[in-house]
Amino acid sequence: MTATATPPGAPLDSRAQAAARARRLLLGQHVLLLIALILLGTYFTSRLDFFLTSQNVLTILRFSAVTFIVATGFTLVLIGGGLDLSIGSGMAVVGVTAGKLFEAGVPLVLAFVIGVVTGIVIGFVNGFIVTRFRINPLIATLAMLFVLLGVAFIITDGRSSQVRDDGFRFARENVGGIPVPVFFLIATAVLSVVLLHTTKAGRHLFAVGGNPDAARQAAMNVDRFRLGMYTVAGLYTGIAGVLLASDLGAVAPNSGRNWELYVATAVFLGGASLTGGRGSVIGTFVGVVFVRTLDNGLVQMAVRPQIVLITVGTAMILAVAFDQRPKGGFR
Numbered sequence: 316m317t318a319t320a321t322p323p324g325a326p327l328d329s330r331a332q333a334a335a336r337a338r339r340l341l342l343g344q345h346v347l348l349l350i351a352l353i354l355l356g357t358y359f360t361s362r363l364d365f366f367l368t369s370q371n372v373l374t375i376l377r378f379s380a381v382t383f384i385v386a387t388g389f390t391l392v393l394i395g396g397g398l399d400l401s402i403g404s405g406m407a408v409v410g411v412t413a414g415k416l417f418e419a420g421v422p423l424v425l426a427f428v429i430g431v432v433t434g435i436v437i438g439f440v441n442g443f444i445v446t447r448f449r450i451n452p453l454i455a456t457l458a459m460l461f462v463l464l465g466v467a468f469i470i471t472d473g474r475s476s477q478v479r480d481d482g483f484r485f486a487r488e489n490v491g492g493i494p495v496p497v498f499f500l501i502a503t504a505v506l507s508v509v510l511l512h513t514t515k516a517g518r519h520l521f522a523v524g525g526n527p528d529a530a531r532q533a534a535m536n537v538d539r540f541r542l543g544m545y546t547v548a549g550l551y552t553g554i555a556g557v558l559l560a561s562d563l564g565a566v567a568p569n570s571g572r573n574w575e576l577y578v579a580t581a582v583f584l585g586g587a588s589l590t591g592g593r594g595s596v597i598g599t600f601v602g603v604v605f606v607r608t609l610d611n612g613l614v615q616m617a618v619r620p621q622i623v624l625i626t627v628g629t630a631m632i633l634a635v636a637f638d639q640r641p642k643g644g645f646r
């Protein structure tokens with residue numbers, strides 16, 4: 316009996332396929348980032364006596380929660396092929412709006428609701444500018460960064476003020492030992508996973524970001540989806556802005572300073588693509604925890620703020636380089 320030769324292009328046997336899947340899993344960006352996070356935590360724990368205390372872990376969790384919420388909106392925008400550099404200033408406008416209303420006697424819940432609605436309006440305006448005037452999202456949202464920063468300073472007359480009311484500072488509270496913002500994180504994560512992976516809108520968002528021309532040929536209203544994704548991102552910005560103001564216990568026009576850097580770094584580390592069509596809620600979460608752990612540890616080590624910014628910026632360059640290298644990089 317003559318043995319039959321394996322035809323060219325035949326699939327690998329089951330062992331080879333399993334090995335290939337294992338390699339992809341072990342070298343996946345999420346796994347590599349998790350390993351880096353474990354190593355980072357181990358290093359800080361060995362150098363800092365108070366790094367692994369319950370109080371510090373809760374601090375990291377609280378700031379990770381606020382960052383994750385706004386970063387999830389940023390992720391949705393990236394998946395849809397957009398970009399939003401105005402998130403920090405948007406959070407500041409939301410926070411000072413809610414704070415000033417509360418100081419003027421508006422009931423707390425209503426002040427916070429109006430703050431969240433302000434975030435939604437900001438997101439809608441961003442989407443309208445991008446889709447109606449056909450302006451590159453980078454330019455449009457960079458301009459909005461400065462516009463919103465100016466609005467925040469106008470609302471506060473350029474001055475920060477403390478809000479002593481305990482109700483306003485609800486984000487500092489713990490429920491069952493867990494910071495209140497973490498519950499918002501969980502709700503945001505669940506809703507975002509459902510939106511992206513179980514709804515037609517989520518599937519269309521990936522299609523719009525991955526290949527907008529093909530999406531148009533498939534009769535998808537690309538502009539409507541992009542307007543919608545910016546509006547939803549504005550909702551996340553509104554929630555994060557209210558939580559940030561509550562956690563700070565202050566009306567501060569510069570409260571959103573450098574948040575764009577931290578959020579973008581976390582999202583790119585989490586595997587979202589600058590070219591659209593790719594991103595995940597889990598990846599964003601891991602990226603956020605990594606960035607906030609890095610920031611927390613460096614601050615405790617009394618590293619100068621300038622060095623912290625350099626470190627986070629370098630991490631963003633490496634994350635984008637990791638994403639772009641298989642595609643040949645910038646051309």
